[in-house]
């Protein structure tokens with residue numbers, strides 16, 4: 348993997364956003380591998396198809412690429428029409444998202460991250476204000492992907508702060524998330540909620556009471572559930588079975604860091 352963008356390709360483009368699109372797409376095509384199966388090449392869809400940007404010929408996973416200038420990934424990714432995004436999430440033919448940040452002085456990739464599609468729930472999509480009546484597309488409603496609402500386990504870096512992450516570690520991190528694929532609707536929502544609560548606990552080990560501290564917040568989000576504590580314990584057991592956390596002594600849990608696997 349070479350972190351340098353091939354700026355020669357951008358010579359004939361005037362607009363910065365077009366340049367960025369050309370350079371980052373070319374970079375991804377040349378440098379990335381499939382995080383699902385490890386195949387060393389991804390292929391590009393034809394430009395005029397209303398689908399994702401890349402696909403893997405070996406395992407058929409599809410990927411969309413978003414990029415922005417900057418040193419950090421930030422909290423939000425600007426995306427297309429809100430209604431289309433919600434439709435895609437609900438129909439579950441949404442692609443996985445690659446997210447890339449670059450610097451436009453030296454033209455290097457700084458971060459390159461994948462968010463597996465099974466982390467996409469309507470919760471993480473923010474509706475933007477409709478475009479003003481004076482705009483070309485007046486009334487059009489776009490959306491943001493709220494990265495901060497995606498659990499740590501769903502933000503898998505291939506390049507982090509200009510450092511290339513070992514491919515084996517990336518594949519194993521990806522693999523650890525696959526159990527979510529078979530979970531639908533509110534059952535997936537609950538797991539993601541508890542993963543987010545765990546992320547918000549500062550230390551690596553924690554007690555049951557640390558998670559119970561989120562009971563009120565969770566009950567507001569799930570008003571129909573009267574047994575929040577039971578639900579929390581059920582999710583913790585599942586996350587233990589899937590290798591996200593481990594149970595230490597009774598009532599004490601530990602987050603499993605992927606690098607230790």
Ligand SMILES: [Zn+2]
Nearest residue numbers: 381384403406
């Ligand atoms: Zn693949």
